Amino acid sequence: MRVAQSFDGLGLGNTEEGTLRDSGASCHVAIIGAGPYGLAAAAHLRAEHVETRIFGEPMAFWERHMPKGMFLRSSASASNLADPDGRLRLDRYHALHGLPHVKPVPIEDFVRYGHWFQQQAVPDVDRRTVTSLVADSQGFRVRIADGEEFHARRVVVATGISPFARRPAQFAGLPAPLASHSFDHADLSRFARQRVVVVGAGQSALESAALLHEAGAEVEVVARAPGTYFIPDWPQTPLVRAARRLLSPIARPPFDIMGPRFVSWLIAWPRLFRRSPRALQDFLTGRAVRPAGASWLASRLAAVPITAGRTVAAATPTGSQLRLRLDDGSERLVDHLLLATGYRVDAARYPFLAPTLLQALRTRDGYPELEVGFESSVPGLHFVGTPAAGTFGPLCRFVVGTRYMARTLTRYITHAGGNGRIRSGRPTANGLLAVRHG
Ligand SMILES: Cc1cc2nc3c(=O)[nH]c(=O)nc-3n(C[C@H](O)[C@H](O)[C@H](O)COP(=O)(O)OP(=O)(O)OC[C@H]3O[C@@H](n4cnc5c(N)ncnc54)[C@H](O)[C@@H]3O)c2cc1C
Numbered sequence: 001m002r003v004a005q006s007f008d009g010l011g012l013g014n015t016e017e018g019t020l021r022d023s024g025a026s027c028h029v030a031i032i033g034a035g036p037y038g039l040a041a042a043a044h045l046r047a048e049h050v051e052t053r054i055f056g057e058p059m060a061f062w063e064r065h066m067p068k069g070m071f072l073r074s075s076a077s078a079s080n081l082a083d084p085d086g087r088l089r090l091d092r093y094h095a096l097h098g099l100p101h102v103k104p105v106p107i108e109d110f111v112r113y114g115h116w117f118q119q120q121a122v123p124d125v126d127r128r129t130v131t132s133l134v135a136d137s138q139g140f141r142v143r144i145a146d147g148e149e150f151h152a153r154r155v156v157v158a159t160g161i162s163p164f165a166r167r168p169a170q171f172a173g174l175p176a177p178l179a180s181h182s183f184d185h186a187d188l189s190r191f192a193r194q195r196v197v198v199v200g201a202g203q204s205a206l207e208s209a210a211l212l213h214e215a216g217a218e219v220e221v222v223a224r225a226p227g228t229y230f231i232p233d234w235p236q237t238p239l240v241r242a243a244r245r246l247l248s249p250i251a252r253p254p255f256d257i258m259g260p261r262f263v264s265w266l267i268a269w270p271r272l273f274r275r276s277p278r279a280l281q282d283f284l285t286g287r288a289v290r291p292a293g294a295s296w297l298a299s300r301l302a303a304v305p306i307t308a309g310r311t312v313a314a315a316t317p318t319g320s321q322l323r324l325r326l327d328d329g330s331e332r333l334v335d336h337l338l339l340a341t342g343y344r345v346d347a348a349r350y351p352f353l354a355p356t357l358l359q360a361l362r363t364r365d366g367y368p369e370l371e372v373g374f375e376s377s378v379p380g381l382h383f384v385g386t387p388a389a390g391t392f393g394p395l396c397r398f399v400v401g402t403r404y405m406a407r408t409l410t411r412y413i414t415h416a417g418g419n420g421r422i423r424s425g426r427p428t429a430n431g432l433l434a435v436r437h438g
Contacts, residue, residue, distance in 0.1 A: 019256045026151040029413065030142050032352070033158030034058040034118065037385040040082040040402035041156055043121035047084040049202055050302060053152070055126045055144065059114040061108060061160050064184040070185045071104035073203045073294045074398055076198055081117045082403035088117050104296060126318050127178045134354040139380050154413065156374075156382040161343040163350060164386075171315055178322045179315065179337040182208055192216040194335035197324060199223045199312055205340030206293035210300040212338075212425040222326065228306050229292040263287045270404050271372075273393030281393065288394040312337070345387050357381065364390055373412025374405065 029045055031038045034056035080089045093113045094101055103107070112163040114300040118125060132143035139153040143237055150199035165183040176184075184202050188211045198209045212219045221228070267273055268285055276284075293301075307326070314325040315337060324332045346366035348358060362369040362377035367390025374382040374392075384405050388396040 011285075026138065026153075027051050029053070029154045029156060030055070030130075030140070030152035031156045031158055032056065032133070032142075033160060033385075034122075034125045035061055035158065035160050035385070036114065036399045036402050037160070037405060038156070038158035039114070039118050039122055039125075039201070040406040041158060041384060041409055042125075043083045043088075043117075043325055044406040045413065046122065048119075050410070050413060052329070054128060055128055055130050056159070057127050058118040058125055059111050061162060062111050062114065064186050065108055065162065065183045067182075067185055067208060067211055068107070069106040070105065070130075070187075070207055071296070072110055072292070073104070074400060076101060076103065076105050078398065078400040079110060080403075081114065081399065082406045083117070083121050084406075088120055093117075094423070102157045104294065118120075130352050132354065133352050133357060135357055135378065154380045154382065156384060156409065157350070158384050159350070161345070161386050164343040164345050166341045166344045167339055170313070171339060173338065174315055174322070174337070175317065177336075178317055178318075179339065182338060182340040183343075185338075188212050188216040188217075188423045191336060191338075194218070195306045195333070195358075196336045196338055196369070197222055197312070197332055197334050198338045198344065199341055200340035201228055201291035202340065202342060203293050203297075203309070204342070205291075206297050206301060207336060208340050209304050209306075210297055213304050214300070219304050220302075221304060222307045222310055222312055223291070223306065224307045225291055226312050228308060229290070230295050231292050239324070267393045267395050270392035270395050270401070270408075273395075274391055275384075285389070285394055286425055289397065343386070343391065347383075347387065349420075361399075367391070374409050384409065 007236075018356075026027055028051040031042050031045075031052060034042075034054055035058075038054055038056060039058065042052050046050040057339045076090050090105070090110075090113050091101065094109075097116075099109065127209075128148075129145040130142055131145050132141075133155060134141045134143075136151065138151040140151065140155045141149055142152055142155065143149045162356060163182070165181045167181055171179050182200075185208075188208060191212055192215045195218045196212055198205050198212070198219060198221045201221070205223070206228065211218050222243045259433060263284055273284065291368050292296040310326045312324050313327045316323045316325075318333065320335075322334050323336060324337065326332070332340055344366065345354070345362050347361055347368050348366070349369075350358075353361070357378055361381075368374045368376045368383045368387055370376055370383060370391040372389055374384050374388055376383055382435055384396070385401075388405070391402075395404065
């Protein structure tokens with residue numbers, strides 16, 4: 001029987017030709033998180049025969065922490081999960097399943113698309129939760145919820161923004177039935193016939209208000225910003241269409257999801273963003289992610305009062321209701337306060353990172369500082385998705401950024417940048433490769 005040497009030094013045994021004897025003891029890359037970023041990274045690494053394990057409930061954030069009936073703010077063309085040869089695009093999913101191309105994209109469609117992508121590209125996602133990550137002599141020791149442990153030479157953290165929901169201090173301690181974060185809801189219809197104040201002026205706040213209104217709640221939006229802003233659609237003139245066709249092979253700017261057009265163009269180059277002066281980075285980020293709603297929300301909010309330029313200064317439980325005092329002295333008695341106050345990345349809040357890893361992790365404003373290849377100051381530890389936006393810019397906050405991320409990460413890991421250069425290997429039954437490292 002011929003054997004192929006696998007994964008030197010990491011405890012994997014020899015493999016029979018064509019099969020990887022996976023003792024579960026080690027792997028080259030472990031990806032934590034099976035949302036758009038984790039799935040795209042796994043698809044690209046597997047295509048380059050990098051032995052990769054991926055953990056997490058696929059598309060769980062979209063299913064459990066975004067409201068039913070929501071529409072994507074990003075256009076269909078900016079909502080593709082990246083696969084190496086572009087076969088698993090959203091429009092292809094629609095065509096294969098005989099689904100109409102609707103604008104904007106309903107979240108239910110997008111979630112089904114995400115599961116289809118996962119089944120096609122990464123069918124063996126391990127749905128268990130990673131509970132601990134510790135550095136060791138072989139790279140990292142990864143522990144899973146049921147106590148199983150294994151070693152990984154590299155770890156890609158792709159767990160999204162779940163740990164980072166921002167709840168302003170003045171609302172801490174309010175009972176959950178009276179106040180919640182938008183993260184807590186997958187269905188807002190439970191607030192039908194209730195009086196609800198939504199705090200915030202971004203897409204999530206404005207869309208939640210529209211959904212609450214349509215579900216029969218009495219809603220008011222309170223926003224600190226002096227007014228609400230709706231992102232205008234790109235005009236569909238022949239000139240714009242021609243320009244997009246001409247320029248997309250070069251840059252593929254995410255035209256319709258991020259602020260003014262010149263900002264969209266500039267942040268379409270994450271590598272350039274990374275090298276830009278801090279002042280320019282801050283300016284671009286501020287413009288790209290300022291609170292705003294999609295154009296199609298404006299008409300749905302026509303009957304919803306929006307109190308702009310105000311904050312909720314105090315919230316006091318009164319029986320089964322909440323008394324709110326705004327900074328202009330006015331009061332509201334509500335059944336519920338919905339905080340659509342967004343997310344703030346803070347690496348210290350990852351529940352699975354060992355304290356020693358956290359100490360070694362260089363951060364800036366809570367975001368891990370990353371090098372080319374999305375690698376942090378801890379060698380072999382990578383962060384993708386929104387936490388990478390501190391280095392690579394706002395593109396990383398959106399699904400459209402999966403393409404740049406997956407290509408860059410994979411190139412880094414398979415070439416000289418990643419010290420685990422792949423020298424040889426043999427494809428196995430499950431598409432993995434037993435590899436030897438230099
Ligand atoms: C209300 C709202 C609307 C949005 N609309 C858009 C939009 O229209 N277009 C757009 O491009 N972006 C949108 N976004 C941003 C969007 O959330 C991100 O683009 C996208 O989800 C990022 O994907 P991700 O893979 O980084 O994270 P996620 O989609 O959050 O996936 C993270 C995955 O990690 C898993 N996980 C977490 N912890 C662990 C663990 N310890 N072990 C194992 N697995 C774990 C979870 O189960 C989950 O599957 C929106 C965000 C919000 C909040």
